[in-house]
Amino acid sequence: MAVQRTDPYIWVTWLTKLLAGEAMCEWSSWFRAHHKDYDKLPADFDLAGWTIDHRELVNARREQLLDAGFTVYIEDENAFKRIGQTGIVVSGKPDILAIKDGVGVIEDCKTGRPRTSDQLQVLVYMLLLPIRNPRVEGVSLSGRVAYKTNMVDIPATGLDDTFRTRFVDLVRKVGGDKPLPKSPAWAECRWCDIGPADCLYRVSEPPESAEAETDLF
Template identity: 30%
Template sequence: MDSNNPLGLEKRPSPYVWVTWLAPYLSGENQCRFSLWNQGNFRVPSSNDMPSDWLVQHQSLLNEVAHDLRVDGYEVEEEDANSLYLKTSAGVTLAGKPDIVARNGKGLVVDVKTEKPRGKDRAQVNLYQALIPAQKLHGIQEAPWGRLVYRDGKDKLIPPNEVDEAFKQSVRNLMQVVAQTTAPNPQPSLSECRFCKCRELCPFAQNEPPETRGTVPWL
């Protein structure tokens, strides 16, 4: 197996990472950096199209939140107008697209979620909070407040001070992983592999529960 291209994929012109790929690693939900490295350096075929009902629900919730913010006096930018593209010191392009970026004296970044809350949601917003001032998106030069809005009515505010040096170092560490010329060791697990974009191609993917390896006498 070629350690420079273990899955035999088409190489990207330069390393590229999307914010949503990083969030599960920052929250501790994902551990297999082999998957992140492959996604960042190669074009991994995608077989998971967003279901149409998800798109409708997401857009409906986004429209509702954006409307309420405008009623409250905010200037509001949505989705494509919020595109972020930044080159990191590791040579990796980091990109993202917050659902809503609003301004009313101070900045606010909002992500709307139609599924149940997960730890990666907060990490995703933290990344937007860190990247928006780096690009000076819509003139915002300091880390904005963050907000997560869920379809079930949950609403979480996230203070700017969560984007501290420890968080930034965690992001830098992941960028260094993606910038490596050779693949990191795989860390397959049933729970992580089942949702991995590389699963169909990866020879290390775990698709079945591990076999029982022994007994516990006292059970």
């Protein structure tokens, strides 16, 4: 049964699809931010297969960066938790932090098709990971998304006022007291693990085809 959290707790990946406009159900992020131990449904997702693929990609990138002379930190070594003045906690765990000669790169490894949210996720890491973090003090940081066949570099200029404002506004909404709207849709519900005890609006089937003939054109 869902237990209300004492303080709102937000995992970075609960924000980035909303930031990118790739997800519309704000309620699912709001609910997770405010509750733990809720009844979970198995998501329609091959977690074991993803974990193996992701691990291989992270290991391959680590080897390449080590060969290039970087000091490399991976996953749990990069875990952070930032507590705002509002009491809202935002946590994340970048796959890779690589540093060499005062220059650092935060990488996230993605095995799926490229999405805008991948880049926004790295930007959030670039914003939050350096806060009171002696490991990157004085280090000039940029970001990168590493896919299986290509990489996308993310310059520090991406951390502009527009991005910061959108990020802070969304953290305040998701971490705020007021429940956010639900947007039930099969494309999102199929990946959502919130069970019927907490959400009765799940769409479990793909929509009927919206195809129809018209004489308008």
